[in-house]
Amino acid sequence: MRFWNRIVAALLLGWLSGCAQTPAQTVPGAHIRFYGINSMGQLSELSLVPGREEPGCHNMPLDLKVHRVAQIGFSECMVFAENDCPDEATLVMRWSGKHSRSDPNKNQPTTLITPGSLWLFEAGREVEVASWRCQVDS
Structure with a gap:
């Protein structure tokens, strides 16, 4: 009986310590x-x-x-030609949808991908992507 009590206590302690962890900032x-x-x-x-x-x-x-590339829910994303998101490998994108009055990134080539589904690469039809970075407003 003591054996089972110890197992239950260990599981409960593990569950409680997991609940105390700070969750990563995510957006549903x-x-x-x-x-x-x-x-x-x-x-x-x-x-x-x-x-x-x-x-x-x-x-x-x-x-x-x-x-x-399409992104929804992040404040912005960037894509890179090399692993680990180095700034010098940032790929330039362009918005292929309608002209935007509210988002200046959608009116010129940019490295910042704001929410939307019509982002194409400035460099060509298909480009090798090695990594990406997205962020949410804090």
Whole structure:
């Protein structure tokens, strides 16, 4: 009986200490999506990308050729040609949607991807992306 009491106490202590952890700053529903062009010339979401819902710097599992980027819920994101999000490897994007009166980033080439789904690369149709960084307003 004492054995089971110790197990229950250890589990309870582990659960309580886990609840005391400071959670990472997240926004419900926030995510970044990457799209490539498949062998049939169609837009295809690159769905096996871990960490898409979390702020911070993330490396792609592989360097993938990306055609379009969409982000929702973050204040801004940036994409990089090298791992670990080095500033000197920031890729330039352009908004392919309508002219925006409220978001100046959508009216000129920029490195800051604000919320929206029509971000294309300034450098070409498809560009290798190695990492990305998203942030939320604090």
